[in-house]
Amino acid sequence: MDFTPLVKGHFRNRLQEQVRFIDHADAVQQGELVKLVETAALTQMGRRYDFSTCRTYSDFASRVPLHRYEDLRPMIMRMVDGEAGVLWPGRTWSFAQSSGTTDGRSKYIPITRQALRRNHYQGASDVVAHYLNLNPQSRIFSGKALILGGSFANELQLKPGVQVGDLSATLIQNINPLANLFRVPSKHVALMADWSEKLPALVEASMHQNITNLSGVPSWFLTVLKQVLERTGKSCIHEVWPNLEVFFHGGIAFAPYRQQYEAICDMSRMHFLDTYNASEGFFAVQTDWDDTAMMLLLDIGVIYEFLPIEQTDSTEPEVYPIWEVEPGRTYELIITACNGLWRYRIGDTVTVTQLNPVKIKIAGRTRSFINAFGEEVMVHNTDQAITQAAQQTGAQVLNYTVAPVYADDHQSGHHQWLVEFAVQPADLKQFITLVDKHLQQANSDYQAKRAGSIFLAPPTLVVAQPGLFDRWLASTGKLGGQRKVPRLSNDRHIIEQMLTFKQ
Numbered sequence: 001m002d003f004t005p006l007v008k009g010h011f012r013n014r015l016q017e018q019v020r021f022i023d024h025a026d027a028v029q030q031g032e033l034v035k036l037v038e039t040a041a042l043t044q045m046g047r048r049y050d051f052s053t054c055r056t057y058s059d060f061a062s063r064v065p066l067h068r069y070e071d072l073r074p075m076i077m078r079m080v081d082g083e084a085g086v087l088w089p090g091r092t093w094s095f096a097q098s099s100g101t102t103d104g105r106s107k108y109i110p111i112t113r114q115a116l117r118r119n120h121y122q123g124a125s126d127v128v129a130h131y132l133n134l135n136p137q138s139r140i141f142s143g144k145a146l147i148l149g150g151s152f153a154n155e156l157q158l159k160p161g162v163q164v165g166d167l168s169a170t171l172i173q174n175i176n177p178l179a180n181l182f183r184v185p186s187k188h189v190a191l192m193a194d195w196s197e198k199l200p201a202l203v204e205a206s207m208h209q210n211i212t213n214l215s216g217v218p219s220w221f222l223t224v225l226k227q228v229l230e231r232t233g234k235s236c237i238h239e240v241w242p243n244l245e246v247f248f249h250g251g252i253a254f255a256p257y258r259q260q261y262e263a264i265c266d267m268s269r270m271h272f273l274d275t276y277n278a279s280e281g282f283f284a285v286q287t288d289w290d291d292t293a294m295m296l297l298l299d300i301g302v303i304y305e306f307l308p309i310e311q312t313d314s315t316e317p318e319v320y321p322i323w324e325v326e327p328g329r330t331y332e333l334i335i336t337a338c339n340g341l342w343r344y345r346i347g348d349t350v351t352v353t354q355l356n357p358v359k360i361k362i363a364g365r366t367r368s369f370i371n372a373f374g375e376e377v378m379v380h381n382t383d384q385a386i387t388q389a390a391q392q393t394g395a396q397v398l399n400y401t402v403a404p405v406y407a408d409d410h411q412s413g414h415h416q417w418l419v420e421f422a423v424q425p426a427d428l429k430q431f432i433t434l435v436d437k438h439l440q441q442a443n444s445d446y447q448a449k450r451a452g453s454i455f456l457a458p459p460t461l462v463v464a465q466p467g468l469f470d471r472w473l474a475s476t477g478k479l480g481g482q483r484k485v486p487r488l489s490n491d492r493h494i495i496e497q498m499l500t501f502k503q
Contacts, residue, residue, distance in 0.1 A: 002142035003182075004132075011129035018126070021298050022357045026323035028298040030057055036303065036338060039114075043085045044075070045342055057321050061305075064343050066319070066334060069107050072341070079340075080108055082159040087340030088112050094174075096167035096279035097153055109279045111170050115339035118301035120171055123282025124215075126297055127248055127275055130287050135245070135271060140213050143243050145183045146206050147172070148216030148224060151193040167279045184209050195474070203227045211241040217251035217484070219399060222260055223470075229264060238266040250275040252484050253362070253383040260396045260422055276362065280346050281337045284360060293359040296322070301338035306331035309349055312366055325352045330363050349378065368488050372404035373413055373456050375446040377439070379487045384442050386419075389434035393425035399469040402488050403495040405460070412457035418495055420464035432461040462499070472498045 021028045037051040037060065046052070049063045075086050076095075084091045087110065094111040111120075132138055150166025152173075158164060163173070172190045175183075185205035192198035207228050214221060225237055232240050247261070247270070254274060261272070276284035276294050281302050284294035296304060304322045309330045311317035319334060330351045336342050347367060350360040364379030371377070382402060390397050398420040407413040417432065425431040436459050440447035449456040469485050475497075486494050 002139050004139050004141040007141060008132060011125075011132050014126065015129045015133050018129075018297075018299075025298055025356075025358060026321070029303055029322055032299060032301065033057060033060060033303050033336070036301070036336060039338070040088060040340070043087060043089055043340075045087050045340070060336075061319065061321075061343075066307075066317075066343050066345055067341075068345050072344070073107075076108055076110060079110060080158070080162060080164070082162065087342070088114075088338070092340070093161055093163065094170045095162070095164045096170065097164050098279045107279075108164060109167070110339045110341070111167065112339050114301060115281070115337065116171070116174055118338055120167070120277070120282050121175075122300045123275075123277060123285070123297060126300070127273065127285045130285050130295075131246060131248070131271075131273055134273075134287070134289060138245060139243065140245060141182060143182075143210035143212035143241075145213045145215060146185075146202075146209075146211050146224075147183050147190070148202070148214075148221055149190050151191050151198075184211070199224065199227060203231050207232055207240060209241075210243055212243050212245055214244070214247040214249075216249065218249050218254050218257040218261070219252060219485075221247070221249070222257060222398070225264060235264070236266055237264050238269055242269075245269060246271040246273060248273050248275055250277045253380070255383055255387045256390070256397050256400075258387075259390060260398075263396075276360075278346070278348070280341060280344065281335060281339065283333075283335075287357075287359075291353075291359070293353040293361050295357045295359050298322075303336040305334040305336075305343065306350075306352070307334055307345075308332075309363075309366075322358055325355070325358065327352050327354050332366050351380075364488075368486060370402060370404055370415065370488050370490055372406065372490055373449050375443070375449045375456060377402075377415075377443055377446050377488065381439055381442045381446070382487060385435050385438035386417075388438040389431055390425075392434055393427070393431050394423065395421055395425040395431060396423035398422045399464070399485050400487065401469075401485055401495055401498065402459075403492050404490065405492075412453070413455075414457040415459040416462060416495065417459055418462045418464055418468075418498055420466065420469055424463065428461055428463065432459055435459065435461075464498075465501075468498060468501045471501045475501075 037054045040046040041051040054060050079086050079092050080095060082091060092110045092112050095108040096111055098107040098109055149168030149172050152163050152165030152169050169191055172187060185202055189201045189205050192201060202224055228240055229237060234240050238244055249272060274286040274292055274294055283302060284296045286292055287295045306320045306325050307317050309332055312332050330349055333346050333348045333350050335344050335346055347365050349363040349366055351363045353359045353361055369378050386397055386400060400417060400419040402415050402417050405414050405416045440450055
């Protein structure tokens, strides 16, 4: 039975509500801010900055400093230990484990009940609303969703009832029981920690189901889909799931993987929709098939602020609310959310592409870049360059990472690319030359440093053995779920670890 017509009215009403917000970003966001500070007024953070008298964005921005995770870590760890009313009212029982701090330690992002209800689940629902608007003929609720998630961490000594793990594990654990009628696999399979057991279990649980939609990280899902095809002996995923119509993807850029997905899908029946959902919150969704920029969701418990990327390292940066951003500029994103993160520097950079509604494209990470030679290369530059090179050479890229090689008596300074291919190009030298060419076109600073190979020599390519990136991730305890390979590093620490797995 197709339940899509029965639920369309609900999603249509939600969409109309968002349309009314388009010209009123300031009012909507200030209203969200008032809700947040009123709710948290009696927390330790609220008393420290007198949230009880905070009524405008100006009040808030003038009192509360910007925070990196390292600034909040002591308070968050007290929350993990069971202390109530620290950053958010009451006790917080769930935390999303993430990596990426400067000291190398894991981050634990609070997942409050309000964050689940008002943000993560509402954001997912809004994605469906926009998809149904883009595809009126959808029959998405005639079958089931295949949702790929992570697991909880078992090695931590936690207070009774406290759980730490991938955000996706908490979402699956707390999902409305009715939603289980429309999703696979079972919770038992979805929350498996050992991917050597989980992957075949996912294939077995899904390959005989009527799958209409997929949700997950592109790199991990590609592995699952290829396993399904191998197990069933099919070459097109629509031979397995004829009613599959959409992949809701996020976590990493989709462009480097699009060609591989198109190769195993019947594109007359398939859609791809980009989302911006992170451990810290659900923020945006693609709303136009012809434009991959994503619309920021304004009323789901998150306040957005924007710090110009050129001021990222400033001690007194200018920070702008959403109603003061400029199209075409790239900013570091700062959030305040109903999970207790106040003016939090999430670490992502976004380019604002338009106003009313505000749409963004993810530009990269503030700390995932290469600037070893003054080239200021960001992830969106390398994603674009490697995608174009792959298209021109017929290559298919599974994963990559890039790091600088510093000059010495034997070599000039350059970038080293470690790339794992699904389909290797016939001419590896041509491939890396094209990557270099397109990267110069995408980034004028890189182009200037590469001019005449005086300051920066041509990049070199190391071909990764099959499964290298998975083996490296497994060695760090981060295989699966929302775990991602660092695309760019400004030193050689990560790539040297990976190179030990080359053979």
